[in-house]
Amino acid sequence: MTDFKPRFVKPADTNSYLDKSESYAIETSDFIYNKHISQSIQTQRQRLPIFNNRNHILYLLEKHQTLILVGETGCGKSTQIPQYMIEAEWPGQIGVCEPRRVAAISLANRVADEMGCLVQQDAVGYAVRFDACHNKPKIKYMTEGILLREMMADPLLKNYSAIMMDEVHERSLYTDILMGLMKKILRKRKELRLIVASATLDAKELKDFFNNNQTNEKKKDTAVIMSVEGRQYPVDIFYVAEPVPCYIQASVDAVLKIHSSKQPGDVLVFLTGQEEVERAVRLLNEHAHLLEEAQKKEKLLVLPMYGSLPYHDQMKVFKPAPNGCRKVVVATNVAETSVTISGIVHVIDCGFVKMKWYNTETHTDSLVTLPISKSSADQRAGRAGRVRSGKVYRLYTEEFAAKLALSTPPEMVRSNLTFPVLQIKALGINNILKFNFPSPPPVQNLKSALEILYALDAIDIQGELTAPMGFHMAEFALDPLYSKVLLASGDFDCSEEILTIISMLQVETVFTKPSTGASIIKAKIQKRLFEVEEGDLITYLNVFNGFVQSEMSQGYCHKNFLNYKSLKRVVEIRNRLEKMLKNYDVPIVSSIRSTEAIRKCLVKGLFPNAAYLHHSGVYKTIRGDIELYVHPDSVIYTIPQPQWVIFCEVVHTTKLFMRDLTVIDNEWLLELAPHFYYKTTFHE
Known part of the structure; x- marks a missing residue:
């Protein structure tokens, strides 16, 4: 530990951002409270800032189709509004959409406690990736990806009478896609209610986006803004x-x-x-x-x-x-x-x-x-x-x-749109350029996404999903490059290994990094027991196989400086993906003799991420001619650098570093992606 100690200075006005929001005065009506809630929980709920606005919120939801709720952190909007609607005997199912799985699960548990019921069995449930309720709860907390998948089966969300989109200020990919889709659904279903909630957002911009008064016969605003005081304590x-x-x-x-x-x-x-x-x-x-x-x-x-x-x-x-x-x-x-x-x-x-x-x-x-x-x-x-x-x-x-x-x-506006475009296509929206995004993405990003999807055989020359490849890829909650590798693995007779590799890529790291000198050296020595010259992805395969052969022993992980929690998560993900592959009739077979089939299969999906060793000593992308460097954590970093590699990720720190590398043969690119690469000769 260094001798450094941070010295903190208090600013002149520490509570300047705690200015109180203007109150929204409006006619209210009376509603009956749930008599089954215990007195102590009722008291806790009444202390929340949003309690004083309960009737206002219910009134506005009766009169307007969309409520833009600016509620500061701690006001109780995520837990209380769905309960207020249940207490007011709101018909149908109420869906609450969260950007993160941990938020959906924790909020569902908290609301179930307040309502005095069991989560996933009674009135409250949640649905996240790889874990969903099988009944039909009155209040359903879910991630944005789950709601998007439900739209594929039920485009008008007929099971729901209200949808609450929480923490919209994060403006994730799914948030913007869902807002564009919800605007379309609200035009078709006048009885559906939408609550857009966040602590910090541009409410006026969202009101204008959701206001469908042009299609409204009475020309009345269909969206309204309401502010709620937030933080309870200074x-x-x-x-x-x-x-x-x-x-x-x-x-x-x-x-x-x-x-x-x-x-x-x-x-x-x-x-x-x-x-x-x-x-x-x-x-x-x-x-x-x-x-x-x-x-x-x-x-x-x-x-x-x-x-x-x-x-x-x-x-x-x-x-x-x-x-x-x-x-x-x-x-x-x-x-x-x-x-x-x-x-x-x-x-x-x-x-x-x-x-x-x-x-x-x-x-x-x-x-x-x-x-x-x-x-x-x-x-x-x-x-x-x-x-x-x-x-x-x-x-x-x-x-x-x-x-x-x-x-x-x-x-x-800053992300790869390949997967979002695939999802939108699966929802039947063919003209992506005319889709109403709250923040329109750069045209160049859309063009790049369509180019990659066409190269992956997910869409045809007309921009429509291919059958069955495109539709199957859309059902995977994975990057389309990875889903293509999985679906092609049966053709290369290596689906067992590919399942493991793709699952390993879904966690951030499987190797622990000790902080002391002696342990750092030991960790490097143990890591070399798994390393192979073919690259990081085959090394991951060795790590997982060793973990399984040790009967998933925590002691094995400790001895080899592996992250036990991450590897347990890999096992869960792999089991789920294996079930999906079986549903698509992909044979689960193993390539025991050599790694060539595995690496060829990886090229089948990851061919856009190819780089070659330039004579200057640095790697360059084939398309774009961008200089890239091998990440110091890669197994390739310490061996003679191969001529051709594919990578999974680029990390930008002091330079552009490639992570999760695999050594390939350049002929495989011409064999497996002739539509994306062609051979030519040029002189510098």
């Missing part, structure tokens, strides 16, 4: 006096400083990705062990939280800490919205986030670490004021905070 914000050299170490130091100051309350730390989270957790656990040996009164319970963490481990963060123990949750921005972690009083904000940016020349997403926006900073600060007065420690200066962008750019 939050003090502190900034560092000088920029920190390493925000991971500074986060650890800040946690220890809070812990040593004896200030009550749990701590939430925001970092950018799984790797950083696990590194911080290791450092904090080492300090927690030292504190335990020193027989300090209060212990540290350190818990990670990120998107690819198994469900049971994610749920641990919501349990109260044992007596005499302080809970420290180290999370990515998965904990930024719609998640209330009990007991959080202190929030440490690193000031950065990982975002994908699409390069139309290389046809790849680059994972870039960027400063957060002001709206994201406010959302993170909101986690501290949910249960009591809180404190936020920002690991950046006040001058830096003033220069932050107001909001995060919508994912629609």
